[in-house]
Amino acid sequence: MEIKAVVFDLYNTLIQADNLSWKHYFLLFKKLGLSNKNVKEIILTEDFPDLKTFCEKYSIESKKQYEKLNDEIKKIPDTVKLFPETGEVLKKLKQEEYLIGVISNISTAYKKPFFILGLDKIVDYHIFSCEFGFKKPDNRIFRHMTSVFGIREKEALMIGDSLISDYQGAKSAGLKALLLDRKNKSNRKGTIKNLQEVFAFLEVL
Numbered sequence: 001m002e003i004k005a006v007v008f009d010l011y012n013t014l015i016q017a018d019n020l021s022w023k024h025y026f027l028l029f030k031k032l033g034l035s036n037k038n039v040k041e042i043i044l045t046e047d048f049p050d051l052k053t054f055c056e057k058y059s060i061e062s063k064k065q066y067e068k069l070n071d072e073i074k075k076i077p078d079t080v081k082l083f084p085e086t087g088e089v090l091k092k093l094k095q096e097e098y099l100i101g102v103i104s105n106i107s108t109a110y111k112k113p114f115f116i117l118g119l120d121k122i123v124d125y126h127i128f129s130c131e132f133g134f135k136k137p138d139n140r141i142f143r144h145m146t147s148v149f150g151i152r153e154k155e156a157l158m159i160g161d162s163l164i165s166d167y168q169g170a171k172s173a174g175l176k177a178l179l180l181d182r183k184n185k186s187n188r189k190g191t192i193k194n195l196q197e198v199f200a201f202l203e204v205l
Helices: 023-031 036-045 051-057 063-078 086-095 112-116 139-149 163-172 195-204
Strands: 005-008 099-104 125-128 156-160 176-180
Touching: 005 139, 051 063, 063 112, 086 099, 086 195, 099 139, 125 139, 139 156, 139 163, 156 163, 156 195, 163 176, 176 195
Parallel strands: 005 099, 005 156, 099 125, 156 176
Antiparallel strands: none
């Protein structure tokens, strides 16, 4: 079956974010008595127009807490960059007329680099979990992407660094999948070490 669309995870797949931290979110929610599970669900599936709205909704009244989180968010664009091969790979996929998608489990504060780094100019469609209301590995988020593209699930290839969210989630939804393992720790079939390797797989899929 010919692959018509290549869909990527965002952070640690297209965007390098070694120093990115959500610690201030976790500290804030811990003080509110919410578990880590609840924290992840809230920040990844709810979209806030600004930090003030976020803090008001969850009764975060401490100015010190607010300022720490706000300072961390302001640093985000300075702590991320594209992986060296990202631009070249996306350009080549575009030239070969593949549809390009991005599905990211992401909170509102971490959306900005997608636009700052110019990915919105080349990606045909993106889904951020905080806007969609569901996160990977939920089948609905993958099937929404293929629906928008007007293709069958088996005509899409998902690439990401998370075994559960990206690889297993996509396969469960009926997509083809590759696991991105930049540190070469996995011997799993269907694993690539960098994005350039996707083209060898596209030739045989």
